[in-house]
Amino acid sequence: MLRFLNAGESHGPALTAIVEGMPAGVPVTEEYINTQLARRQMGYGRGGRMKIERDQVEFTAGVRGGFTLGTPICLVIRNRDYANWEKTMTPSPSADLDERVVTRPRPGHADLAGAIKYNHADIRNVLERASARETATRVAVGALGRRLLEMFGIQIFGHVVQIGSVRAVIPPSYEEVRRLAAASELFCADPEAEQAMKTEIDASKEAGDSLGGIFEVVVTNLPVGLGSFVQWDRKLDGRLAQAVMSIQAVKGVEIGMGFRAATLPGSQVHDEIFYGSGGFYRCTNRAGGLEGGITNGEPLVIRAAMKPIPTLYKPLKSVDLATKEPFAASVERSDTCAVPAAAVVAEAAVAFELARAMIEKFGGDSLAEMQRNYEAYVAYVRQV
Ligand SMILES: Cc1cc2nc3c(=O)[nH]c(=O)nc-3n(C[C@H](O)[C@H](O)[C@H](O)COP(=O)(O)O)c2cc1C
């Protein structure tokens, strides 16, 4: 089974991930992963931290000569900002609570609930790990999944649909969406909306506020039959929703038509089935490529809502953990909007989950074995 764990504090020395269950023989380089890491660092509206970091991965196990070995893969990404935080991150064990200790919980972050749960007097012990800095490793791990999917012609891309009140008009062809989003600073396929989004981000920053939005991930060329209806935890829609919902600040996930399906009659929601020389086909994809927790051969379409960033320059009311006095928070730095970055993280999360589903379906300790199984299955599907 493909799985991963990651570790690392936002301002610690490094982030680490261990991936197990990747077949042997998948061609992958650090450069390939670095391209994805760089995409996560792009986007308009991010704060000072992204000017410091230049995320680069280092393989310390599991990859040799440009190919996976079938053994656990260890990935390391160093935090450049650690140099500025070393003192804060390595306090003397005997130190009393001093001014470097964080006691002011931010509404909307893990600060208060995390400090209570883990019995921490210093909120830094919570925020370091709750931070979305961790998503750098998720993108690295997801890039391994993406590479495996590429070996089967499966393509994955994300794009920003909405930021704050500005909604993009999305072109009908996925190829066009992909092309326009790739050329956009905000990964948005509507150049006019992109301008308005930037203006809204600027205004939000000016006002000391923050913005959320909606992004979409699309996956094309998936085979029919990934996931299963037979058990709740094997349903691919549920697994993908968990993967995307676990991204910091994501508050809603939809597949295909999503919430809108609840407002329409069945005749306007379900995708009718046809049969031609190429086999079974649909003329619509309102289901977003999944029926009964199984891929149905149509493009997978998954959308998520991200709430606005919790750390605000405009102070929100909160209460000091130590003194119980109310205060209005002051902030040194924060992102104003991170929806484009979250879209890249979601691509990675979806890629990893789909790579898991592919390995489950086609098995194999090596890519060659997996490809043989895949070809045999595709031949079977063709003659159904
Ligand atoms: C790419 C990305 C960047 C983020 N940047 C910030 C940030 O600069 N400041 C902040 O307070 N929250 C930021 N967040 C959101 C918090 O990490 C998130 O709201 C927090 O961990 C609480 O989790 P929850 O919102 O899922 O409840 C970011 C999230 C993502 C995905």
Ligand SMILES: C=C(O[C@@H]1CC(C(=O)O)=C[C@@H](OP(=O)(O)O)[C@H]1O)C(=O)O
């Ligand atoms: C470091 C990243 O995102 C961080 C996520 C984050 C948060 O609270 O989630 C807070 C900010 O960190 P800092 O407090 O160091 O400025 C973001 O920059 C990253 O995406 O690599």
